[in-house]
Amino acid sequence: MGKGYTASLERLMELLSRMPGVGEKTAERLAYHVLRLSAQEAAELADAIREVKERVKQCSSCFHFSESDPCAICSDPRRDRSTICVVEQSRDVVTMEQSNYDGLYHVLCGRLAPLDGMEPEDLTVSRLVERVGDGQVREVILACNADMEGEATALYVHEALKGLPLKVSRLARGIPSGSQLEYANAAVVTEALEGRRTMNREPETEQNRQVRDR
Ligand SMILES: [Zn+2]
Incomplete structure (x- = not known):
């Protein structure tokens, strides 16, 4: 990543750019979008990510x-x-x-x-x-x-x-x-x-x- 970003912004961009189909440019755009969200909207996004990991498991029969x-x-x-x-x-x-x-x-x-x-x-x-x-x-x-x-x-x-x-x-x-x-x-x-x-x-x-x- 380039210079001029804060450490936390750079970390978010780095994590986003690991997602499929997301290049550095898209990661930057998404990170700035997150920055513009209200505190509540940003918390909702973070919660949704946490929840999907906590709640979604695999069916023990079919693995869906x-x-x-x-x-x-x-x-x-x-x-x-x-x-x-x-x-x-x-x-x-x-x-x-x-x-x-x-x-x-x-x-x-x-x-x-x-x-x-x-x-x-x-x-x-x-x-x-x-x-x-x-x-x-x-x-x-x-x-x-x-x-x-x-x-x-x-x-x-x-x-x-x-x-x-x-x-x-x-x-x-x-x-x-x-x-x-x-x-x-x-x-x-x-x-x-x-x-x-x-x-x-x-x-x-x-x-x-x-x-x-x-
Ligand atoms: Zn099943």
Whole structure:
């Protein structure tokens, strides 16, 4: 940071600039904005940050962020318990909820990205296998992103579920290849969900698998 700022202003700018999408210029603008807030407005902002950290936890069943455990979705008796939609991050649940999907979720809390140090054991896959093991689940929908890491993650989860008596499907490529679920709108998500394809339709010969994958 440049010279001429007070120490506390510089500290605020430094912290703000660590946020995603915030460069030094934006951090400076935000910090000066905070400076112009009334004492009460500034306190509200600080409280909101503190509160979100204190109150929001992860659901112990699906790992979605929640202020209750189990989360509102897991504890809703109207949700279809025979379907679990697997997403990379909690934010993707919010995107999927724009569609007409009414099953449960499982948040992986990341994606396979060995270069970034994300290994299979960092994901919540073993917990997913436990969850589907109760025999209630008939279908697992893999809604990982349609980019390279997302595909690798989907394949890994598919592999982990192999042999279990359930259908595993993958969201259709309605979501433009290489893009992130979080940027999709309601219509696109609904379309991708409705056009989902089965990954493990059994019995299956090598030949018809190749036809399907073409
Ligand atoms: Zn939950």
